[in-house]
Amino acid sequence: MNTLTPSQYLPETPPGRHFRAEKFDVGSFFFSGLTGLATLFILAILGVILTNIILNGWSALSWHFVSTIPKKDFFDAATTGVLPMIVGTTIRVFVMTIFVIPVGVITAIYLTEYAPNTSIITRVIRAAVNNLAGVPSIVFGLFGLGFFIHFIGKNLDTLLHHPSAVWGQPALIWAALTLAIMTLPVVIVATEESLKAIPPGLREASLALGATKLETILRIVLPQALPGILTGGILAVSRAAGEVAPILFTGVAYYMASLPSRLSDQFMDLGYHVFVLSTQSPNIDQTRPLLYATVLVLLILTLALNIVAILIRARVRKKMRALG
Amino acid sequence: MADISLPKITATATAAAGPSARPLIQIESVSLYYGASQALKTISLPLAEKVVTAFIGPSGCGKSTLLRCLNRMNDLIDNVRIEGSIRIGGHDIYDRDVDVIELRKRVGMVFQKSNPFPKSIYENVAYGLRLHGLRNPAALDEAVEKSLQQSALWEEVKDRLHSSALGLSGGQQQRLCIARAIAIRPEIILMDEPASALDPIATARIEELILDLKKDFTIVIVTHNMQQAARISDQTAFFYIGELVEFGPTGRIFTNPTQKRTEDYVTGRFG
Numbered sequence: 384m385n386t387l388t389p390s391q392y393l394p395e396t397p398p399g400r401h402f403r404a405e406k407f408d409v410g411s412f413f414f415s416g417l418t419g420l421a422t423l424f425i426l427a428i429l430g431v432i433l434t435n436i437i438l439n440g441w442s443a444l445s446w447h448f449v450s451t452i453p454k455k456d457f458f459d460a461a462t463t464g465v466l467p468m469i470v471g472t473t474i475r476v477f478v479m480t481i482f483v484i485p486v487g488v489i490t491a492i493y494l495t496e497y498a499p500n501t502s503i504i505t506r507v508i509r510a511a512v513n514n515l516a517g518v519p520s521i522v523f524g525l526f527g528l529g530f531f532i533h534f535i536g537k538n539l540d541t542l543l544h545h546p547s548a549v550w551g552q553p554a555l556i557w558a559a560l561t562l563a564i565m566t567l568p569v570v571i572v573a574t575e576e577s578l579k580a581i582p583p584g585l586r587e588a589s590l591a592l593g594a595t596k597l598e599t600i601l602r603i604v605l606p607q608a609l610p611g612i613l614t615g616g617i618l619a620v621s622r623a624a625g626e627v628a629p630i631l632f633t634g635v636a637y638y639m640a641s642l643p644s645r646l647s648d649q650f651m652d653l654g655y656h657v658f659v660l661s662t663q664s665p666n667i668d669q670t671r672p673l674l675y676a677t678v679l680v681l682l683i684l685t686l687a688l689n690i691v692a693i694l695i696r697a698r699v700r701k702k703m704r705a706l707g
Numbered sequence: 708m709a710d711i712s713l714p715k716i717t718a719t720a721t722a723a724a725g726p727s728a729r730p731l732i733q734i735e736s737v738s739l740y741y742g743a744s745q746a747l748k749t750i751s752l753p754l755a756e757k758v759v760t761a762f763i764g765p766s767g768c769g770k771s772t773l774l775r776c777l778n779r780m781n782d783l784i785d786n787v788r789i790e791g792s793i794r795i796g797g798h799d800i801y802d803r804d805v806d807v808i809e810l811r812k813r814v815g816m817v818f819q820k821s822n823p824f825p826k827s828i829y830e831n832v833a834y835g836l837r838l839h840g841l842r843n844p845a846a847l848d849e850a851v852e853k854s855l856q857q858s859a860l861w862e863e864v865k866d867r868l869h870s871s872a873l874g875l876s877g878g879q880q881q882r883l884c885i886a887r888a889i890a891i892r893p894e895i896i897l898m899d900e901p902a903s904a905l906d907p908i909a910t911a912r913i914e915e916l917i918l919d920l921k922k923d924f925t926i927v928i929v930t931h932n933m934q935q936a937a938r939i940s941d942q943t944a945f946f947y948i949g950e951l952v953e954f955g956p957t958g959r960i961f962t963n964p965t966q967k968r969t970e971d972y973v974t975g976r977f978g
Contacts, residue, residue, distance in 0.1 A: 584820060587818065587822065588818065588822040588823075589824075589834070590783065590811070591811055592811065592815070592891065593809070595808060
């Protein structure tokens with residue numbers, strides 16, 4: 384007959400082994416084994432770091448520790464506390480978020496929805512965003528000092544006729560703005576990705592019903608992009624909570640007797656406090672538990688901020704799914 | 708922005724429909740260029756009121772492109788240049804004074820792939836109404852119900868108006884898109900292969916719907932399916948590589964075409 388049967392071209396399947404592999408696939412096993420090992424390795428490193436911190440810092444961690452404003456002597460375990468550092472870190476991250484999310488989202492909307500792809504301005508903006516992401520943190524700190532404090536702050540003081548420097552010196556607001564500029568690329572990219580993920584058919588449907596481009600963005604596109612925007616916010620918060628270099632010249636203080644109450648106040652910071660404890664300590668063995676406890680508090684704080692943001696995002700997603 | 712607001716679009720004062728009435732849409736010598744390449748070659752075509760006109764032709768012949776000119780959706784594409792004029796109700800829609808938003812209120816569109824918003828069924832239909840200022844909840848309820856009834860979807864969704872539109876089947880979603888389009892009572896509905904992604908039963912329901920909608924709306928439908936064009940349209944225009952080859956009453960185009968290319972296409976010799 385002229386009909387072809389498969390068995391002419393493929394090796395015979397031995398009876399009883401219809402769909403199982405002929406022999407053990409070494410390559411597959413080796414490769415999946417390798418990827419599994421890599422995952423375990425990363426988890427192990429994380430585990431080691433966390434265990435080290437917890438073991439060393441657990442003894443100094445107490446309710447008293449997290450709720451006391453310390454005296455100038457940080458190294459006395461009985462009287463010291465990190466409350467101002469917790470407050471300082473939280474507030475600066477919060478103020479940063481207020482600035483970075485609107486600016487980042489609006490930039491991303493411009494780049495995705497309005498900017499003509501071939502225009503040179505668009506390419507310049509994209510290049511700027513990419514390069515901004517690669518700038519070292521300490522450079523942001525110097526920028527903040529030069530631009531926000533010496534230029535804007537000083538002129539603001541002159542404009543408002545302040546006799547002594549109020550805005551022209553390190554302050555919460557300048558540190559927050561510096562951090563906002565540093566984390567801007569993260570928010571822009573996350574927002575852009577979520578905007579691009581929205582199928583163009585939805586925009587077309589809206590426009591065909593007589594909506595303007597702005598109405599389409601506000602009513603259809605942005606609500607759908609909200610989870611992605613929140614993801615960008617989460618990433619920005621995580622990055623900013625642990626950064627010390629950008630706040631070094633722009634707002635952090637070695638010691639403040641009271642909690643920050645105005646945007647022009649300086650503040651204390653958990654990350655910076657770790658640096659202080661490890662370099663200024665007279666007795667490193669005595670200070671070590673305090674050091675690790677501070678790091679532990681920073682980690683817990685970052686985790687808490689993340690969890691809050693993730694919960695908000697989950698609620699938004701749930702509302703979107705239910706409402707449809 | 709609009710200095711002229713388009714008056715109610717009617718072709719004739721009397722209700723007489725059919726090809727003998729003065730055309731509602733007058734396409735005159737329209738050419739369209741994507742950059743350097745010409746997609747439409749001097750198309751002239753009168754489209755009558757309250758009549759279903761079908762655009763047929765092989766892929767890439769420009770029928771969807773021409774359809775999208777009628778509600779200026781081609782404005783959204785970079786590098787597009789249009790010559791000639793398209794008059795709807797006597798006004799050239801490419802005139803500088805024309806408000807595109809107003810135009811799209813009067814000329815609705817249903818797309819090939821159904822694109823309901825990720826909102827509830829109710830909110831989908833109400834979207835256009837809210838957009839144009841209707842806020843009164845009772846009025847919205849009534850308008851939504853009327854549109855869903857007119858697009859033969861009401862019975863199936865009346866108990867779950869506030870559930871997600873994405874939970875509907877393909878055919879239901881497309882009928883929802885039709886309901887959404889007719890909710891704002893456009894005079895003209897443009898349909899770009901509305902049933903091509905649907906199974907035969909869903910397709911049949913859409914076709915039934917179109918025949919019903921013909922009473923109140925002027926419909927222009929692009930279709931690959933010649934049998935569909937023969938079933939539901941009153942007038943047919945056959946396009947081939949950017950040119951209008953032949954236009955006339957559907958019956959004549961399919962049984963007694965004057966152009967050889969038309970005859971070859973409708974008898975299935977190519978395309």
